Amino acid sequence: MEQWINLYRASHVLEAHAIKGALEVSGIRVRLNGDGLQSLIGELPVDLLQVTLMVPEHQQHQAARVIERYQQRQGNGWLCGRCGEENGANFDICWHCGNDPQEE
Ligand SMILES: [Zn+2]
Numbered sequence: 001m002e003q004w005i006n007l008y009r010a011s012h013v014l015e016a017h018a019i020k021g022a023l024e025v026s027g028i029r030v031r032l033n034g035d036g037l038q039s040l041i042g043e044l045p046v047d048l049l050q051v052t053l054m055v056p057e058h059q060q061h062q063a064a065r066v067i068e069r070y071q072q073r074q075g076n077g078w079l080c081g082r083c084g085e086e087n088g089a090n091f092d093i094c095w096h097c098g099n100d101p102q103e104e
Pocket of ligand 1: 080081082083084085094095096097098099
């Protein structure tokens with residue numbers, strides 16, 4: 001069975017869809033996790049909902065690069081303390097080496 005991983009936590013639904021489009025253009029399959037919550041919660045403004053983008057594990061690095069470019073256009077990211085790779089602001093862990101900056 002194919003492994004899907006949570007790659008990116010979008011700060012709102014519109015961002016999630018923008019990135020999903022960018023990924024799909026690059027030939028990466030994307031699932032949005034949390035999208036369906038809208039119908040459940042209904043009353044909440046859309047921008048309060050967090051959406052996680054899931055990608056197939058084997059496309060993880062390719063997808064991370066697409067998101068990284070997207071993030072660079074949006075500004076602000078962080079540098080990994082272990083490998084020095086630049087990560088987009090919404091990455092919880094380094095896309096390159098998997099380092100979790102919260103655990104440093
Ligand atoms: Zn790293």
